[in-house]
Amino acid sequence: MPIPLWGPRVDPAVVAAVEATVAAAVAPDAERIDREDVYPLAAIRALAQAGLTAATFPVEHGGGGRPLGDLVAVFEAVATASAATATSLVTIFQAGETIHLFGGEPLRQRYLPRIAGGLVCSFAMTEARGGSDVRQLDTRARRGADGWVLDGRKAFVTSASAAELFVLLAQTDAGVTAFAVPADAPGLTLEVTPATRTIGLRNGPHVDVVLDGVRIADDQRIGEDGHGVRVAATVLDHSRVLVAAIGCGLARAAFDGALAFADHRKVGARHVIELQGIQWYLAELLAEIDAARLLTYEAARHLDAAAPTHHLPRDAPARRRGLLDIQRWSSSAKLLATRTAVHAALQAIQICGVRGCLETAPFGRYLRDAKTYEIAGGSSEVLKNTLGDYLIAAVDGPG
Numbered sequence: 001m002p003i004p005l006w007g008p009r010v011d012p013a014v015v016a017a018v019e020a021t022v023a024a025a026v027a028p029d030a031e032r033i034d035r036e037d038v039y040p041l042a043a044i045r046a047l048a049q050a051g052l053t054a055a056t057f058p059v060e061h062g063g064g065g066r067p068l069g070d071l072v073a074v075f076e077a078v079a080t081a082s083a084a085t086a087t088s089l090v091t092i093f094q095a096g097e098t099i100h101l102f103g104g105e106p107l108r109q110r111y112l113p114r115i116a117g118g119l120v121c122s123f124a125m126t127e128a129r130g131g132s133d134v135r136q137l138d139t140r141a142r143r144g145a146d147g148w149v150l151d152g153r154k155a156f157v158t159s160a161s162a163a164e165l166f167v168l169l170a171q172t173d174a175g176v177t178a179f180a181v182p183a184d185a186p187g188l189t190l191e192v193t194p195a196t197r198t199i200g201l202r203n204g205p206h207v208d209v210v211l212d213g214v215r216i217a218d219d220q221r222i223g224e225d226g227h228g229v230r231v232a233a234t235v236l237d238h239s240r241v242l243v244a245a246i247g248c249g250l251a252r253a254a255f256d257g258a259l260a261f262a263d264h265r266k267v268g269a270r271h272v273i274e275l276q277g278i279q280w281y282l283a284e285l286l287a288e289i290d291a292a293r294l295l296t297y298e299a300a301r302h303l304d305a306a307a308p309t310h311h312l313p314r315d316a317p318a319r320r321r322g323l324l325d326i327q328r329w330s331s332s333a334k335l336l337a338t339r340t341a342v343h344a345a346l347q348a349i350q351i352c353g354v355r356g357c358l359e360t361a362p363f364g365r366y367l368r369d370a371k372t373y374e375i376a377g378g379s380s381e382v383l384k385n386t387l388g389d390y391l392i393a394a395v396d397g398p399g
């Protein structure tokens with residue numbers, strides 16, 4: 001009897017339900033979504049119907065009120081079939097989490113139930129000049145008579161081709177600030193250029209969002225004026241655990257494909273799995289994927305444990321400790337899981353030989369998606385900087 005390799009790390013019933021939805025609504029279209037570079041709208045609507053686009057948001061706002069570990073299981077399962085679909089869920093989570101954690105009550109009531117219903121969202125920080133560093137932005141938000149007027153251009157916005165809501169960062173007189181901007185706001189247009197197509201995470205072009213005198217009400221501002229960098233950093237800390245889960249899903253998919261090949265294919269008298277050199281590749285990957293999964297679910301546990309500290313006063317020591325804890329675990333998890341996914345995809349191609357290199361095999365897609373996630377959502381270099389800052393804080397400053 002086959003032994004299940006990737007045992008559930010949360011309630012098995014939750015995982016089984018998610019896997020059934022993924023098998024029915026995500027897997028059949030995964031290859032086409034990547035090839036045609038289109039947004040997986042049908043899959044997202046099906047995932048929303050199954051309650052999976054807002055699983056961790058409060059019940060009173062239409063969410064599931066579930067722990068982050070459950071959402072990790074969702075992202076892991078979706079990514080075993082389609083990392084592009086999982087990345088579509090990431091941008092929905094990022095926009096929703098910004099509103100959930102920092103939005104005023106009217107904004108939460110306006111958008112969180114719609115996100116639970118499948119509203120497509122994007123999260124736009126990056127600009128042509130500001131990628132890894134968003135402390136100074138060219139997109140401006142000026143106070144108008146009854147709200148804000150936005151002008152500028154956000155670059156590389158994932159899911160933007162289908163987005164109905166953008167959560168974006170703009171510069172005000174007080175500093176970087178977060179706003180919720182409906183996609184149909186007059187003055188907002190999308191610009192698709194050849195430079196917006198990526199090798200991986202192809203859920204539609206990563207388009208530029210152009211803002212030309214876009215007017216929004218004051219209650220569409222998220223969090224305090226000038227506090228957008230902290231808002232974005234907090235949300236990215238949370239979504240990094242979900243990206244780590246995508247890394248785990250991709251790594252599993254690559255591993256499973258390679259294992260099935262090695263079990264099935266004969267070279268001379270022996271099956272490939274009987275060759276010790278190949279067994280060692282698989283053995284190393286098994287250990288790496290186990291480690292990445294354990295770390296990712298542990299990171300989710302730490303984030304849930306630190307959640308109550310968000311609402312403490314800014315200078316409360318417990319809040320600072322909670323923040324550091326979140327940064328440590330989410331950065332470590334994304335760093336390790338995306339690296340593991342790249343390694344698993346590469347090794348899977350090696351194990352499968354020419355059949356690993358075929359366009360009809362999924363391994364090239366896994367590799368492109370995994371590699372792209374070593375950059376998107378916090379590059380590996382930036383994550384290591386975050387861990388370096390954590391270590392300096394841990395020793396209470398240099399010297």
Ligand SMILES: Cc1cc2nc3c(=O)[nH]c(=O)nc-3n(C[C@H](O)[C@H](O)[C@H](O)COP(=O)(O)OP(=O)(O)OC[C@H]3O[C@@H](n4cnc5c(N)ncnc54)[C@H](O)[C@@H]3O)c2cc1C
Pocket residue numbers: 091122123124125126127130131132133155156157158159198200201206372375376377378379380381382385
């Ligand atoms: C597929 C994809 C989807 C994306 N989707 C979105 C999106 O939806 N919304 C959005 O806002 N952005 C998005 N981005 C942009 C992404 O957030 C940026 O690519 C990322 O922040 C890195 O910025 P950059 O590419 O401009 O690299 P740069 O900032 O130009 O950095 C170049 C290199 O230097 C390294 N580097 C930078 N700073 C440091 C440092 N201090 N120390 C050491 N090394 C450093 C980087 O890691 C990188 O290797 C997406 C990117 C990709 C690839």
